Amino acid sequence: MSTPLRPRLAPWVRPRLHHFRESGSHASHVVLHDARTHESVHLETRLFSIVALADGTRDFDALTLAAERDGLLQRRSELRALLDQLSARGLLVDGIANPGESPVPPDPADQSQRPLDVLPIHLACDGRGGCCRQYPSIAFSDAEATRARVHAPAVLDGLADRRRVFLPLSGNTREAHGVAFVDGACAYLADADAEGARACVIHPVRPLGCQLYPATLVDDGEAIRVSVKVECDCVARSVGLPPEKGEPLVAREVKHRGDLPAGLDVVTLPARITLDETTEISRAEWLLRRARLLDLLVTDGARIDDVAAMACTFADAVRSLGTRPQLPKSAAPSFASLESSINALAARTQAMSEAAIAWRSPRDRARRLRLLCAEAAARLLGTKKLPPPRDHQRALEVFHLRAALYGHQLVFGTLATELRALAVRVYVARMIDDESEGAPLTLVEATMRIADGRD
Amino acid sequence: MTRAVLDGPITDDRLDDARLALGWQLVNVLPKTRTSPSQLHFLSRDRRSLVAVVDDPQLDLTYLAASSPTPELLRAELSAIRSTLPTLELAVIDALLGSSRAGPPAIESLARGLGAAALVADESPARSARFVAALQHESREIRVRALVASAYARWPSLRPAIGEVARTDVDLTVRSLAENALTAFAGLP
Ligand code: SF4
Numbered sequence: 001m002s003t004p005l006r007p008r009l010a011p012w013v014r015p016r017l018h019h020f021r022e023s024g025s026h027a028s029h030v031v032l033h034d035a036r037t038h039e040s041v042h043l044e045t046r047l048f049s050i051v052a053l054a055d056g057t058r059d060f061d062a063l064t065l066a067a068e069r070d071g072l073l074q075r076r077s078e079l080r081a082l083l084d085q086l087s088a089r090g091l092l093v094d095g096i097a098n099p100g101e102s103p104v105p106p107d108p109a110d111q112s113q114r115p116l117d118v119l120p121i122h123l124a125c126d127g128r129g130g131c132c133r134q135y136p137s138i139a140f141s142d143a144e145a146t147r148a149r150v151h152a153p154a155v156l157d158g159l160a161d162r163r164r165v166f167l168p169l170s171g172n173t174r175e176a177h178g179v180a181f182v183d184g185a186c187a188y189l190a191d192a193d194a195e196g197a198r199a200c201v202i203h204p205v206r207p208l209g210c211q212l213y214p215a216t217l218v219d220d221g222e223a224i225r226v227s228v229k230v231e232c233d234c235v236a237r238s239v240g241l242p243p244e245k246g247e248p249l250v251a252r253e254v255k256h257r258g259d260l261p262a263g264l265d266v267v268t269l270p271a272r273i274t275l276d277e278t279t280e281i282s283r284a285e286w287l288l289r290r291a292r293l294l295d296l297l298v299t300d301g302a303r304i305d306d307v308a309a310m311a312c313t314f315a316d317a318v319r320s321l322g323t324r325p326q327l328p329k330s331a332a333p334s335f336a337s338l339e340s341s342i343n344a345l346a347a348r349t350q351a352m353s354e355a356a357i358a359w360r361s362p363r364d365r366a367r368r369l370r371l372l373c374a375e376a377a378a379r380l381l382g383t384k385k386l387p388p389p390r391d392h393q394r395a396l397e398v399f400h401l402r403a404a405l406y407g408h409q410l411v412f413g414t415l416a417t418e419l420r421a422l423a424v425r426v427y428v429a430r431m432i433d434d435e436s437e438g439a440p441l442t443l444v445e446a447t448m449r450i451a452d453g454r455d
Numbered sequence: 456m457t458r459a460v461l462d463g464p465i466t467d468d469r470l471d472d473a474r475l476a477l478g479w480q481l482v483n484v485l486p487k488t489r490t491s492p493s494q495l496h497f498l499s500r501d502r503r504s505l506v507a508v509v510d511d512p513q514l515d516l517t518y519l520a521a522s523s524p525t526p527e528l529l530r531a532e533l534s535a536i537r538s539t540l541p542t543l544e545l546a547v548i549d550a551l552l553g554s555s556r557a558g559p560p561a562i563e564s565l566a567r568g569l570g571a572a573a574l575v576a577d578e579s580p581a582r583s584a585r586f587v588a589a590l591q592h593e594s595r596e597i598r599v600r601a602l603v604a605s606a607y608a609r610w611p612s613l614r615p616a617i618g619e620v621a622r623t624d625v626d627l628t629v630r631s632l633a634e635n636a637l638t639a640f641a642g643l644p
Binding site: 061062064065068073074075076077 | 481
């Protein structure tokens with residue numbers, strides 16, 4: 001692939017600025033994540049600043065001039081080699097826009113009166129900022145980034161220079177930004193106090209995504225289904241909490257889509273739902289089946305002994321799932337039937353763990369989570385036995401399946417495949433004994449969301 | 456405008472290292488066109504002198520052209536350049552002009568000498584004689600290089616010899632090149 005004449009970072013590249021605090025000194029570099037391949041390239045910040053100047057309007061000569069103007073240019077051969085390297089990895093495109101890059105136009109139909117249907121869970125945040133330390137991307141709109149810089153100007157001296165705290169969320173976009181990380185934590189997360197609590201220093205103006213986390217919103221044509229990602233220890237500890245002990249997923253007064261804050265990303269459910277390789281049903285049909293399944297999970301949920309086994313049973317009977325008046329009889333799957341999926345998960349987490357060890361700080365939570373997942377998956381492969389649930393984790397596992405169905409989380413791919421993948425993640429989580437980082441299932445879910453590029 | 460010819464092939468890295476050492480700022484990049492060679496323009500550290508690095512394929516030489524508001528600044532800039540980048544000094548250029556007539560390396564040296572002298576040397580009877588000899592050289596390549604260099608040098612003493620080539624050279628293409636070279640002398644006394 002030849003290097004583009006007027007290069008620009010491709011829209012599938014997610015540049016993230018990482019700062020490291022090492023015994024008093026300060027180091028930083030930029031990681032370019034390729035959202036398609038999950039590979040990454042590491043650059044010193046000076047070189048990334050030059051790459052950021054490559055916005056599709058400059059050829060090589062113009063880029064050297066812009067870099068020189070900003071005091072960034074050393075050898076032109078260094079820049080040429082960098083562009084060649086990024087191009088060879090498919091991280092550059094040519095010119096200022098390519099087909100398919102413009103934002104999807106809004107649906108013209110007025111959906112402001114579509115009701116919200118919110119999963120009844122009341123969340124109690126532990127204030128330790130676990131969720132602010134485990135993802136590779138934390139998105140801010142342009143306005144949110146400005147508000148944050150003004151609210152906390154001293155954080156990385158971000159008011160003076162936006163680029164110390166924010167890089168484009170993807171490619172060269174100017175509309176959305178990814179916040180910088182300090183030892184893997186959002187730059188706006190304060191250090192831990194004596195009790196281990198870590199405050200968000202921009203709490204009143206934190207971005208919408210953080211305000212709504214861990215809620216998921218899907219518009220299925222009838223309602224906006226609000227569910228939850230089981231990726232945060234606070235979710236695990238909130239299962240079964242009475243209403244007065246926590247907060248609902250969205251504020252009680254938000255009843256319709258029109259009440260939601262502007263700019264919110266509400267995903268639309270596809271018109272056809274894929275059950276397995278050969279079977280599709282309409283969205284309307286899926287809504288009926290889902291409703292019946294959820295009812296059965298409420299009435300019979302207490303009798304589910306093993307959610308992972310039940311998910312596999314659901315997958316095996318996926319064509320008739322939700323059409324019968326009772327849940328199918330759960331049968332434990334064989335290890336062999338899931339071995340290739342476990343293998344794939346083990347390989348992914350092993351690669352992620354090795355990559356994390358190579359450059360992430362030992363204080364970085366994401367690094368520890370990846371290591372825990374990789375070790376658990378390797379142990380599972382070694383034992384060649386699917387572990388039974390542990391009593392204290394059973395309620396969370398059942399809740400997980402329910403939340404996933406409630407929020408349509410399993411039907412953006414092939415339902416049978418997603419059910420088995422969920423089962424595999426549950427089995428891997430059961431192999432984690434160390435719960436110091438939070439409930440194992442939440443760690444595996446958060447890590448695998450990143451592994452699958454669902455973040 | 457004062458020029459200095461760089462000695463030997465100068466890589467981009469060598470030039471960039473000099474740029475950083477001298478504190479120059481790259482201010483323009485002019486790509487090669489049909490009528491002009493590629494050029495890099497730099498501002499000196501004090502932002503008062505302009506230095507163009509010209510990669511001239513016609514002369515097969517890279518040279519610097521510096522301009523400064525005062526002769527002192529220009530001298531200072533040239534001396535800084537000479538201490539950082541290898542340049543062809545006048546004595547070397549004259550020696551190249553006197554290269555023996557036989558063999559490819561000598562022809563190459565003579566060609567370099569002609570180009571470099573055209574860029575930086577003043578007219579003198581001895582140098583003119585070398586140019587005239589080159590215009591009558593048995594090697595067609597040297598005659599062509601001498602014509603190109605003569606058009607750069609524009610020393611009035613060369614005009615009759617170029618006219619002679621235009622009329623009598625055995626190669627018709629060389630004759631027409633000589634006709635072209637004469638146009639560079641238009642308007643000179
Ligand atoms: S902005 Fe605040 S809430 Fe959001 S990730 Fe950063 S520290 Fe956490």
